[in-house]
Amino acid sequence: MATSRAEQKRLESLSPFELKNSLIELANDNVKLEAVTMLNAGRGNPNWIATEPREAFFLLGRFGIEESRRDWDEWDGVGGMPAKAGIAQRYRAFLQANRNEPGASLLQRSFDYGVKKLKFDPDAYAWELADGVIGDHYPEPDRMLSHMERVVHAYLVQAMCGGKAPKQPFDLYAVEGGTAAMCYLFDSALINGILNKGDTIAIMTPIFTPYLEIPHLERYQFDVVELKASRFDSEGFHTWQYDPSELDKLADPKVKALFLVNPSNPPSVALSPESRAHIKRITETSNPGLTVITDDVYGTFVDGFESLMSTVPKNTIGVYSFSKYFGCTGWRLGVIAVNRDNIFEGKLAKLPAKRKAQLNERYSSITLEPEKLKFIDRLVADSRQVALNHTAGLSLPQQIQMGLFALFDLLDEQRTYQETCQTIIARRMHALVKGMGVKLPKDPHAAHYYVELDLMNYAERYVSPEFASWLAQNFEPVDPVFRLAEKGSVVLLNGGGFDGPEWSVRVSLANLRYESYQDIGKWLREIMEDYYAEFEKTSGGTSARKAVGAKKAVATKAAATKAPAAKSEATKFEATKSTATKAAATKKAAAKRAPVKKAVAKAPVKKAATATAKKAPAKKPTAKKSTARKTTARKTTAKKAPAKAGSKR
């Protein structure tokens, strides 16, 4: 190993996103030495984009420029500002004249949708589109353009609320992605006394690392209670769901806020309806003042997804980002949603008089009635230090592109785009498990954007407790990710860094081509084989005999669940989507093929990297890291990860 255990231990205190940079360094060396293509499967950036809404945006841009020239065309290279009068008629004529251009159909349908379904005034709507796309005004209203807000609202109802409109609408604030949403929310919650320094907050883990790190910053110093996704199914597989006893921690009114990512990151599993109902009961009984901040970036990857925004709208602040689903991380598009019927205005009204007076003073430059300023409008003002409220808001072209993404999905009645995205991911999942020679159970709550592979649980359960404790004693939990980087040039993130199981790894299924996942699966398998070979050398016969027994069962199960390799790509995918049912049908026949794997050393890998490794009966042999990860500056040079070339995505 190029990286000593002591060095690994030192690096373990970093966020996985920073540790990744060290791994990339190793992997790059490997590329140089061995000409192996580096596979950075740690990244959550998707490698696909939604094309049609972008085509619509660019075509709309041409209309915006035409309107600008129409207003003022005296100077070369200079235009005026689109005029509202008669613009709807001109827009229709433009769309008719360009009806064969890429994006024209979506623009036409989007316009009809706004006018007919949302009852927009045609001129006002067309003007917002034309003026917004060329970006010739400061955002007005600053929170969000009014037509785009209605459009995105409709999208959120469809995508985040299982199609059920809330009793009261959400107010939306368009922001620069989920990243900005988080910054603004932590900030304003503290400024406005929704949360106070030192408060007790709950975090559902495993979780996206900023939610673990921000609460410990000096200005917050929150007392963090973790709710762990500790559930296993009847076969002992991780479900990444929460026991009622974990959720009951929220019943204590001392817990002021709950932060969650739903579907989670890394496990990528949506909260079950039972858990949502449980949280709802708690907010209706013992802890009505609980603030819920839910980050639902991955919701669109689960059919019929319903967020806590929909289940407990009064208590919830919703964060949604367009980044992942539409492949637009570079656009920086997100929204914060606060229901009009919420607990936050009540909290502001109940603040101590002194605090209220201070806040009134703070916002007095932007309204004559600061005490009536809604929480969401305070968020907008705070995002620009109040003093720059008049230039606040997300850039208008960004808002227009956001609206077009939303319209594109709203108008996709056959759900073609969503299915395509899900298919892309499912095929990669298929390739990964094929490489590993394992199967993952079907879970309707799974988004599969990432998969969290629990290596230690497998070692304990499927090989032997001796093998597991040998691993724990001799290696750091991050050792597998270092081995992968050094040996296979694969960069994964360590799941322990997300406060998931220490020996788990996160594989993003979003950012590499199909073939790469086969390689990752294969390399993961080899890593486990290497461990096992080392273990055999040091431990002698007893453990080996146990492992032989384990091997048989594992090999049989693995072979039984193998997807039919000889089929066409399309059929392969079919097989992946219905692995659970197909596996049952082929189990008998495949069981006959099971003894194919002979070497004992090969045994563990048949289940080694399963994302849903069996529940470990023994207690974890490694010490759990605290959530208070060191957040000191730690920039290293991140190099670009070239995706492996190949025809299939």
Ligand SMILES: Cc1ncc(COP(=O)(O)O)c(C=O)c1O
């Ligand atoms: C849960 C979660 N929230 C927010 C973000 C950041 O998203 P954005 O690109 O919208 O800033 C990510 C990115 O990985 C994420 O996983």
